[in-house]
Amino acid sequence: MNSHFTPAAADDEAPLRRAIAELPSNEPDPDDWARLAARLVGEQAIAQALPHLPSHEPADDTWAQVTVRLDQLAAPMPISRPAGRHRAWPVRLGLAATVLLLLAMGVGQRWFQHPTEAPRLVVALPVAAPVAILPPASAAADPLDAQGEAFIDAHCSSLPVVCQSAEFQQLREQLTVLQRQEQLLRTQTQRRGATPQLVRQQVQTTIRKATVTRELIHLIIS
Amino acid sequence: MSRAGFLFNIGRLLMIGALVARGVLAQAQAPAGRKLQVVTRTIERTLACPVGTVVRIQADKATVRVQGWDQPTVRVVLRLSARHPDRATAEKDLAAAQYRIAQPAGAVDLVNYVALPAGAPAPASDLRADYTVLMPAANALQVTNAYGQTSLTGLNGRQKLTQNFGQVTLHQLRGTLDATVQYADLTGTDLQMVFTCQAEKSALQLKTLGGSCAIRNRYGSIRLEPTDELTNVVIDAERTEVVVLTLTPARFNYQLGATHGTLNVPVAHAPGGGPGSHQTSWKSASPGRRPLIRITTTYAPITLQSTAGAQLSPR
Numbered sequence: 001m002n003s004h005f006t007p008a009a010a011d012d013e014a015p016l017r018r019a020i021a022e023l024p025s026n027e028p029d030p031d032d033w034a035r036l037a038a039r040l041v042g043e044q045a046i047a048q049a050l051p052h053l054p055s056h057e058p059a060d061d062t063w064a065q066v067t068v069r070l071d072q073l074a075a076p077m078p079i080s081r082p083a084g085r086h087r088a089w090p091v092r093l094g095l096a097a098t099v100l101l102l103l104a105m106g107v108g109q110r111w112f113q114h115p116t117e118a119p120r121l122v123v124a125l126p127v128a129a130p131v132a133i134l135p136p137a138s139a140a141a142d143p144l145d146a147q148g149e150a151f152i153d154a155h156c157s158s159l160p161v162v163c164q165s166a167e168f169q170q171l172r173e174q175l176t177v178l179q180r181q182e183q184l185l186r187t188q189t190q191r192r193g194a195t196p197q198l199v200r201q202q203v204q205t206t207i208r209k210a211t212v213t214r215e216l217i218h219l220i221i222s
Numbered sequence: 223m224s225r226a227g228f229l230f231n232i233g234r235l236l237m238i239g240a241l242v243a244r245g246v247l248a249q250a251q252a253p254a255g256r257k258l259q260v261v262t263r264t265i266e267r268t269l270a271c272p273v274g275t276v277v278r279i280q281a282d283k284a285t286v287r288v289q290g291w292d293q294p295t296v297r298v299v300l301r302l303s304a305r306h307p308d309r310a311t312a313e314k315d316l317a318a319a320q321y322r323i324a325q326p327a328g329a330v331d332l333v334n335y336v337a338l339p340a341g342a343p344a345p346a347s348d349l350r351a352d353y354t355v356l357m358p359a360a361n362a363l364q365v366t367n368a369y370g371q372t373s374l375t376g377l378n379g380r381q382k383l384t385q386n387f388g389q390v391t392l393h394q395l396r397g398t399l400d401a402t403v404q405y406a407d408l409t410g411t412d413l414q415m416v417f418t419c420q421a422e423k424s425a426l427q428l429k430t431l432g433g434s435c436a437i438r439n440r441y442g443s444i445r446l447e448p449t450d451e452l453t454n455v456v457i458d459a460e461r462t463e464v465v466v467l468t469l470t471p472a473r474f475n476y477q478l479g480a481t482h483g484t485l486n487v488p489v490a491h492a493p494g495g496g497p498g499s500h501q502t503s504w505k506s507a508s509p510g511r512r513p514l515i516r517i518t519t520t521y522a523p524i525t526l527q528s529t530a531g532a533q534l535s536p537r
Binding site: 142144147148151155157158159196199200203206207211214217218220221222 | 307
């Protein structure tokens, strides 16, 4: 770039402008974005599908049956085998099956990730933060949380006057909004990992939700 | 006791005021037939309560006021009520509001509950109980309440409280209190005792706090206003904001830790210099033995504030 610089220019800014104009333009191919999006969607689909994959646990008696069949096959053989080998075969078969399954999964994943042999994009994707500091599950499913909400809603039939008040309705609406927000944050945490910012947001939402719940119950019981 | 009684009366007046205001609102907003009807039943008892007897209150959706006195007896006024826009429904449902007052060996039991005939639907009315209990101040007390208000005043024995939802008011307490609260607003004033509190999603506010206290809270808030009589504080909080407000910050030693949170300690108020702006843990380095305030929390700030001007601090 420096080789194109001409100090003879009268205008101070002119060489800089020229240099900028001569910079190699790095506009990515418009198709790249579509490919990138497709790849991200594919990755997400895999991440979502993985927990739902059927587990292929063989029936309890499978190994016994395999052993029996092997024994039957082995029966005509005149040479008697040492007892230990009876067990080694099913184990080897199991290992072979596991290796095949893992290979199949690996191939499947690669196939999902590269639906077409797209050219490799040199784009650094942000690495999700480690999921080591997931918020405790109790924050997601607090039985008292549901109990409090049920109490609030159940009392609207016996105390219509309270429930029709503007203050009550406003708080009830806030509770619904906070519940949605909490749900959203939970989904984001599952997707992106529990970053400190996400956890802090989640903490604020949960604290606010608890406060609104307490205020609503206070209106009902006082 | 007369002062506390006076406070009760003020509280009652305020409550009546609120009810009247609500009644006026009700008439303005709802059709005449929807006005809330309240039917009540009142039970009054006086029971012997010698030294060593524990008073056990198992309340549900109740207002519980317990106050210590110098008589060797327990005086109970229990009011059961049913509230519903339709008076006949309220009257019918009140029969389901039941109580038990019993004296097994070494104890006085006060219980309210809802009893329904087999297969009967849940009562449509809002059923509530209201306890006013006077008991020997030094005797042990155990209270359980949910969806209600509990206030303990002028007691100095071994106290235990469990409450989910509602308000807790503690006033002029000595002895020990072991509290377990969830979704509660707990306010304490003039506590000179060994106070242990296990809380969740609760707002705890302790003013004129002396003695020693150990608190846990998750997803809530804690606000302490210690007095010079404070001997020791341990707060082990999670995802809970903690504020300490004191007239004399230099009287105490501090160990503060806010993982993923912030420390707000004005240097002028901190004995031995405060933490740096990005520090999340700090130990005050002041000489001499002083009562220790030890606080840890996560994802939330810890704030130390002085109620006096900075010029009063030793620096």
